[in-house]
Amino acid sequence: MNATLRRAMRWHRPLMLVAAVTAPFVVLSLAGLVFDDRVLVGAPIWLKPLKFAVSIVIYAVTLAWLMTYLPRTRLARWTATAIAILLAIEYVIIVGQVLRGRQSHFNIATPLDAVLWGAMAVSITLLWIGNLVLAFFVMRRRIGDAAVTWALRAGTVISLAGMAIAFLMARPTPEQRTSMSDGTFAGIAGRHSVGVVDGGPIMPVTGWSTTGGDLRIPHFVGIHALQALPLLALALALLAAWIPVLRAESARARLVLVASAGYAGLTGLTLWQALRGQPLLHPDGPTLLAGGALAALVAAGAVVALRTLPSGSE
16 A cells, blocks of 8 residues: 555544535535525625535645644544534534524524534634644645645634634624613624625625725635645646746745745734725725735735745755
8 A cells, every 4th residue: 555545544534524415515505506595794604604605615625634734642533523523513504594594693682592603613713722722743744745745734723814704703793782781682692794784785606795995805815725735736736837937946935935924924914904894996095005014915925936036955
């Protein structure tokens, strides 16, 4: 049995099981979008299960692969298994609430809704802690060449920051806190949008607000650093066959570090934009200026990274 096959057989099974069970819900959710015309909080009711199914499959497979490079300690294995269970719990509640025609996130309108949202909130918190534990192993491990190693380290840290943005969403707005005390509370404590009420006009596919800020945008950007940055490292390795300067491992590693800093900046920029109640597609002057400065810094960093290679590099 060759090394590649042995490594493939070590992919974390509980995470792969969660991915395999969740994957059919991508198709089922698409069918729901076609045949179920219900709308919940301004969006097709099956849009949330679709987005979460895609995200969970990608995340679970990524983590299952990553586990083959981490130490096979009980702590690492149990943490990954706990993450798989928590992902399953969260998705079961999301689908269950859709079948009931109820909002899953932030909903405490009835005792059952409150229990389900409480379970989700605990799951989200424990998921973050679990990822923090695995990040400790990633930061201490060399995985592949320097470019891949730094891509995974940076991707893990930025992903943790992206996950943490979920805690901002769970905070009741000032209006919701006021309604809790004056007897007009509608049962929702938390929000995705900033500056507008959830349920307004949204972008197709993503469901992000087109009239206000949306915290799901930096949440999405940050979380998927764990896929984007390693894919960049892989792309650079493939391009090395045609671009001589990329044949030097140090060149690829430096470019990954520059890209990681830029990706972290992009996550922060989208968070800043969302917190100011600004739609993604309608940036104001300061946002455009900051975005332009970030792009210029990344471009300059890439040039410097390639021009300051150690002597003797190919």
